Amino acid sequence: MKHLNYLQYMGRLMLCMAFILGTVGFTNGCKAKEGEEIHHRITHYRPVSSWEKVADMDKVTILGPATISQEQMVQYILSRNSNPKLNCSLEELVAYYYEEAGFEGVRPDVALCQALKETGFFNYGNDVKPMQNNYCGLGAIGNKVPGYTFYSPQRGVRAHIQHLLAYATTEMPKKDLVDPRFSVLVEKYPHYRGAAKYWPDLNGRWAVPGTTYGQDILRLWREARQFHEGENDLNKALEAAQRQPGEMVNWERVYGLAYPEGNYEVAVLSIDHILKLDKKNIDAYVQRANVYREWGYNEKALADYNAVLSLDEYNYAALSGRAYLYASIQENRKALADYDTLLNLNPGDTVALYNHGCLLADEGHYNEAMEDLAMVLNLEPDNEIAQQAADDLRAYLKK
Numbered sequence: 001m002k003h004l005n006y007l008q009y010m011g012r013l014m015l016c017m018a019f020i021l022g023t024v025g026f027t028n029g030c031k032a033k034e035g036e037e038i039h040h041r042i043t044h045y046r047p048v049s050s051w052e053k054v055a056d057m058d059k060v061t062i063l064g065p066a067t068i069s070q071e072q073m074v075q076y077i078l079s080r081n082s083n084p085k086l087n088c089s090l091e092e093l094v095a096y097y098y099e100e101a102g103f104e105g106v107r108p109d110v111a112l113c114q115a116l117k118e119t120g121f122f123n124y125g126n127d128v129k130p131m132q133n134n135y136c137g138l139g140a141i142g143n144k145v146p147g148y149t150f151y152s153p154q155r156g157v158r159a160h161i162q163h164l165l166a167y168a169t170t171e172m173p174k175k176d177l178v179d180p181r182f183s184v185l186v187e188k189y190p191h192y193r194g195a196a197k198y199w200p201d202l203n204g205r206w207a208v209p210g211t212t213y214g215q216d217i218l219r220l221w222r223e224a225r226q227f228h229e230g231e232n233d234l235n236k237a238l239e240a241a242q243r244q245p246g247e248m249v250n251w252e253r254v255y256g257l258a259y260p261e262g263n264y265e266v267a268v269l270s271i272d273h274i275l276k277l278d279k280k281n282i283d284a285y286v287q288r289a290n291v292y293r294e295w296g297y298n299e300k301a302l303a304d305y306n307a308v309l310s311l312d313e314y315n316y317a318a319l320s321g322r323a324y325l326y327a328s329i330q331e332n333r334k335a336l337a338d339y340d341t342l343l344n345l346n347p348g349d350t351v352a353l354y355n356h357g358c359l360l361a362d363e364g365h366y367n368e369a370m371e372d373l374a375m376v377l378n379l380e381p382d383n384e385i386a387q388q389a390a391d392d393l394r395a396y397l398k399k
Contacts, residue, residue, distance in 0.1 A: 047327040047335075047355040048385065049211045049320075058215050059198050060110065062168040066102070068109040068224055070094050076224040077121060080265070084122035085130035088153045096157040104174055106161050110199060113220040115160065117213075117262070126296055136160040138181055148180055167196035167205060216294065219262035233257055238266065241273070248277050255287065264295040282308050286317045293325050301325055314345060323355065332359045350376045354386055361393060369393060 068076075073094050077084065084090050094112065101108035115135035116122070124130055127140050132149040133156030134140070140147030150156035155178055162179035165171070166186065170193050173182075185192055196202050200214030207213040234257040241250035251273040258266040271288040274281060289304035302325060308318035323338035339356040342349055357372030370393060376386040 047358045049324045058200050058218050060218055061198055062164055062196060063105050064107045066107060066109040070098055073109060073112055076227040081121040081123055085124055086122055087133060093153055096154045100158045100161045104161050104165055106164050110221050114217045116220055117217050167192055170194040216262050223261050248274055264291050267291045282312060289321055298329055327355055327359060332362055335359055348379060350379050
């Protein structure tokens with residue numbers, strides 16, 4: 001699965017060869033066994049959508065006290081979903097989070113925001129159903145697998161908090177263990193124990209690839225903190241757009257405010273209106289696809305990416321988004337085909353190179369994967385993610 005144009009281009013860099021020669025002796029002929037998923041076993045080896053680093057404002061610890069009251073969290077949730085699908089009252093569920101998380105030392109308000117992200121503000125709509133009392137997607141791995149069911153809302157909350165503890169600390173939970181995945185993580189992925197100090201440290205661990213997973217949770221948390229500071233800019237912009245629905249600039253402003261806050265519902269609503277006004281607005285289709293992808297509506301995202309590519313075969317943003325989506329749902333060959341196209345268009349795209357290498361490793365093409373990582377490191381010698389992936393792959397191949 002060679003992308004010849006970019007290999008010829010990057011092959012001129014001699015450092016690549018020195019890097020590769022260090023592994024050729026023991027990688028020839030290596031093939032992954034059927035069903036193996038390499039990036040599930042190599043800690044840092046996973047596709048990324050960008051090289052974003054954790055901003056200072058996102059260095060919020062998983063362990064700590066709440067900074068938002070229970071009452072404010074209830075009102076915030078109701079502002080986004082007036083009829084949450086729960087097996088208890090919303091007030092009771094919020095109280096369970098503050099009780100269970102507070103007892104274990106986890107931030108209750110942020111843990112609750114993680115549940116809001118996972119369930120779509122308790123609207124659900126994906127594989128997990130409301131009756132399961134599963135608020136964090138435990139055991140839901142896609143492909144219609146619904147995950148675990150807990151016999152009461154409080155038990156589901158406790159399992160959620162205990163699973164966070166498995167990542168945030170090496171201590172055992174103080175209450176009886178109810179998280180069915182806790183022992184699995186401890187035994188099979190011991191390197192994850194205590195590895196997540198901040199919420200973005202869950203990226204690629206709790207959610208794969210999940211490159212902005214923790215940041216999305218914190219966006220909701222900040223939105224909840226600001227909820228009672230009066231009518232915010234988004235509400236004002238939405239009202240203005242609804243008063244003049246034929247003015248595209250109004251809906252563009254709504255999108256610009258909703259998407260960074262993680263308000264995917266309003267972001268999609270705004271793009272829907274933009275597309276009503278301009279059915280051939282390619283940028284809007286790409287934006288909506290990206291929102292759907294981050295929201296977890298993969299089929300809708302794919303439909304929008306395909307719509308763009310039917311109009312513009314080499315639209316770089318749509319190809320990048322579709323390739324990353326395919327990678328995240330482990331459609332490796334489709335993702336590789338898109339990354340091949342991207343690298344022919346732009347041989348120096350280090351994100352595409354890294355992703356291509358990750359996918360090649362998943363497919364058992366270790367020499368070619370190492371070539372891709374070497375090229376990333378030639379272009380970006382200080383790229384810690386690519387260096388860690390290369391080190392992990394070397395270590396794996398020496399076993």
